[in-house]
Amino acid sequence: AQSVTQPDIHITVSEGASLELRCNYSYGATPYLFWYVQSPGQGLQLLLKYFSGDTLVQGIKGFEAEFKRSQSSFNLRKPSVHWSDAAEYFCAVGESNYGGSQGNLIFGKGTKLSVKP
Amino acid sequence: EPEVTQTPSHQVTQMGQEVILRCVPISNHLYFYWYRQILGQKVEFLVSFYNNEISEKSEIFDDQFSVERPDGSNFTLKIRSTKLEDSAMYFCASIGTPWGEQFFGPGTRLTVL
Numbered sequence: 001a002q003s004v005t006q007p008d009i010h011i012t013v014s015e016g017a018s019l020e021l022r023c024n025y026s027y028g029a030t031p032y033l034f035w036y037v038q039s040p041g042q043g044l045q046l047l048l049k050y051f052s053g054d055t056l057v058q059g060i061k062g063f064e065a066e067f068k069r070s071q072s073s074f075n076l077r078k079p080s081v082h083w084s085d086a087a088e089y090f091c092a093v094g095e096s097n098y099g100g101s102q103g104n105l106i107f108g109k110g111t112k113l114s115v116k117p
Numbered sequence: 118e119p120e121v122t123q124t125p126s127h128q129v130t131q132m133g134q135e136v137i138l139r140c141v142p143i144s145n146h147l148y149f150y151w152y153r154q155i156l157g158q159k160v161e162f163l164v165s166f167y168n169n170e171i172s173e174k175s176e177i178f179d180d181q182f183s184v185e186r187p188d189g190s191n192f193t194l195k196i197r198s199t200k201l202e203d204s205a206m207y208f209c210a211s212i213g214t215p216w217g218e219q220f221f222g223p224g225t226r227l228t229v230l
Contacts, residue, residue: 032216043121043208043221044160051216090160094216104150104173105219107160 002027002093006108013081014116021076021111023091032094033074034105035065039087047089050074061085086115119143121222123209129228130199138194138225140209149192150210150219151184153177160208166192199229 003026013019025031032051036044048059055067065076074091089112092105122141130136142149151163165172166184183195192211196203209222 036221041223043223044210045221046218049218092160104162104165105152105160106162107152109159 002031002106004091004093004106004108006089006091006111008111009109010112010114012114012116015083016080019076019078019081019085019113021089021091021113023074023076023108024072025074025091025093026072027093031074033065033067034092034094035059035063035074035076036090036092036107037061037087038090038110044090047076081113081115083115083117086113088112119220121209121211121220123207123222123225125225126223127226127228129230132201132229133198136196136199136227138196138207138209138227140192140194140222141190142192142209142211143213143220144190146211146213146220148172148212148215149184149186150212151194152208152210152221153205154208154224155202155205163194163207196227199227201229203227204229 005024007022034049035047037047038044047063048057048065050057050067057065063078065074067074088110090110091108094105124139149166152160154160162175164174164178164184181197185193206224206226208224210219212219
């Protein structure tokens with residue numbers, strides 16, 4: 001069965017510092033990978049997704065992620081964090097069977113990001 | 118910008134009561150989902166719905182749960198007899214095509230006493 005692991009429950013970075021949030025997945029075939037962000041009291045917003053092609057994916061708000069098949073990882077990065085980036089970040093893997101699940105997602109437990117001035 | 122809406126934002130109910138959580142997906146979307154997030158835990162898939170029927174459901178989605186699209190706009194999740202462990206944030210999501218972006222609503226926080 002697919003699973004997603006986000007090893008860091010809580011990360012604190014200084015504003016302007018770089019950020020990397022880790023995500024590892026377990027999936028037999030080529031995964032469909034997503035990063036979502038959730039601000040307090042808000043729903044989940046898609047930051048970026050990887051389906052195929054270039055393994056470095058650019059997303060919104062200056063985020064990027066790199067798919068590394070050999071490491072089963074899809075880490076999220078941002079070169080310079082802003083205070084408004086404080087939120088919870090979820091990595092997710094989607095089913096790859098077009099004829100089946102039509103896109104239901106398996107989520108990691110999330111990483112809470114705090115930004116200090 | 119179109120968005121998924123959910124009502125109510127917070128529902129408090131007594132154990133054993135029925136609750137209906139409501140969602141209005143984005144108007145031209147065809148695939149609908151319910152997820153839940155127990156406090157401090159990860160978001161979990163409950164059910165997907167397409168063409169007026171359930172496409173897939175998780176093991177969480179037992180006989181106490183049901184979904185319905187009663188008209189052209191609403192998508193509801195009913196819990197027939199709530200249990201304490203049903204307390205969670207419930208998210209509705211919709212997409213226009215199987216691998217389009219899933220748009221999530223802001224969630225309904227369900228508290229079962």
